[in-house]
Amino acid sequence: MKCRKCGGRAALELRRHNAAFCPPHFLEFFRKQVAEAVHKHRMFTREETVLVAVSGGKDSLALWDVLIEEGYQTAGLYLDLGIFEYSQESKAKCLAFAAARGQKLVIERVADAVGAPIPEVQKATRRPTCSACGLSKRYLMNRAALEHGYQVVATGHNLDDEAATLFGSVLHWQMDALPRQSPALASTHPKLVRRVKPLYRLSELETAAFAFLRGIDYIVEECPFSKGATSLAHKELLNRLEESSPGAKHNFLFGFLEKARPAFARAEAVALQECASCGQVTTGAVCAFCKLADQVKRRMIE
Amino acid sequence: MKVILRNPRKEVEVSGQRRVKDLLTELDILPSTVLVIRGNELLTGDTVVGGDDILEVRPVISGGGLRAPAGPVR
Numbered sequence: 001m002k003c004r005k006c007g008g009r010a011a012l013e014l015r016r017h018n019a020a021f022c023p024p025h026f027l028e029f030f031r032k033q034v035a036e037a038v039h040k041h042r043m044f045t046r047e048e049t050v051l052v053a054v055s056g057g058k059d060s061l062a063l064w065d066v067l068i069e070e071g072y073q074t075a076g077l078y079l080d081l082g083i084f085e086y087s088q089e090s091k092a093k094c095l096a097f098a099a100a101r102g103q104k105l106v107i108e109r110v111a112d113a114v115g116a117p118i119p120e121v122q123k124a125t126r127r128p129t130c131s132a133c134g135l136s137k138r139y140l141m142n143r144a145a146l147e148h149g150y151q152v153v154a155t156g157h158n159l160d161d162e163a164a165t166l167f168g169s170v171l172h173w174q175m176d177a178l179p180r181q182s183p184a185l186a187s188t189h190p191k192l193v194r195r196v197k198p199l200y201r202l203s204e205l206e207t208a209a210f211a212f213l214r215g216i217d218y219i220v221e222e223c224p225f226s227k228g229a230t231s232l233a234h235k236e237l238l239n240r241l242e243e244s245s246p247g248a249k250h251n252f253l254f255g256f257l258e259k260a261r262p263a264f265a266r267a268e269a270v271a272l273q274e275c276a277s278c279g280q281v282t283t284g285a286v287c288a289f290c291k292l293a294d295q296v297k298r299r300m301i302e
Numbered sequence: 303m304k305v306i307l308r309n310p311r312k313e314v315e316v317s318g319q320r321r322v323k324d325l326l327t328e329l330d331i332l333p334s335t336v337l338v339i340r341g342n343e344l345l346t347g348d349t350v351v352g353g354d355d356i357l358e359v360r361p362v363i364s365g366g367g368l369r370a371p372a373g374p375v376r
Contacts, residue, residue, distance in 0.1 A: 001346040001347075001348050001349075010346050011343065011344040011345075011346070012344055012346065015334075020346060023344075057364060058362070059364070130365075160363070164365075203334070204335075204364070205334055205335070205337070205362050208337050208362035209337060209344060212339065212344060212360075213344070220308055220309070220360060221308075221309060222309055222364060222365070223364075226364065226365045229365040231365040232365035235363055235365060236363075239332050239334050239335055239363075240332065243332055243333070243334065
């Protein structure tokens with residue numbers, strides 16, 4: 001298989017783009033996709049300092065690597081979840097990455113904030129581990145950014161992550177989650193920092209290939225609690241679909257972002273109130289049913 | 303050739319030559335879910351492998367963590 005740009009030996013085939021690239025041209029493609037994401041959604045400027053949430057995995061370290069190489073001002077944020085050897089190894093990867101590139105790494109321990117490491121939180125609350133973990137991460141990312149003076153937090157969510165999350169939200173018609181699914185969430189409150197996902201245009205295979213080709217030492221082993229996670233089941237379904245229909249994940253996510261999300265966002269923005277006539281929830285002063293009933297009543301009198 | 307699988311780590315001996323895509327089909331692995339690595343190079347599906355090759359089949363799928371929980375129907 002040959003590189004689409006130079007005809008050299010390809011390292012990666014991208015079926016959804018009907019293309020293949022050699023290592024240098026794949027790295028160029030990858031960086032262009034990140035640049036496009038940052039530009040299109042006005043994620044951050046070169047004057048801002050970006051707090052990159054890193055886990056030691058391929059996605060977040062690939063993201064940090066791209067942003068450093070592109071000349072953005074960055075610092076890393078590692079949240080120590082206290083998940084046995086997995087956390088020790090992932091923290092070591094982040095520390096080594098930051099040290100090799102002369103970057104600042106902020107470390108926060110979940111146990112200090114929550115009162116116990118993630119495995120104990122799960123036992124104490126009986127809440128699904130990934131749920132308690134995700135909640136803690138979102139909270140601590142925002143708090144750390146505020147405390148350390150960063151206006152924006154960047155996470156390593158990729159196309160597969162976003163497509164799987166959308167699939168889960170649609171499967172359960174989570175009307176509150178759908179408007180919030182976006183590559184960039186603006187700050188809507190002085191104590192809520194902007195959150196961006198510059199890798200949303202790139203698949204998981206592509207972020208792994210980028211990390212490998214850049215020689216990034218990332219943790220390949222998965223979190224022990226991710227076994228059986230719903231998101232993995234959704235990813236498997238989507239990957240089987242992608243196999244027979246290349247581009248399906250891209251079309252699903254980008255179609256939502258371009259065509260459907262605005263409608264959900266509008267729906268969320270509408271203020272609800274009680275109908276002045278019947279008390280049921282409506283968007284206007286009087287609900288559509290009462291208006292209809294009123295019309296019928298007047299016709300009957302006429 | 304020797305094929306090293308990860309998560310869990312396992313080594314498989316495979317005889318004869320075949321394309322990477324055929325090898326993955328035999329191992330029941332979706333091509334979009336793994337990197338196939340030989341030394342310091344990534345291999346595409348049409349690459350013929352065999353003989354003394356040592357391949358690492360590295361999974362790329364991660365789950366849990368920051369993803370929003372599917373949760374119950376509200």
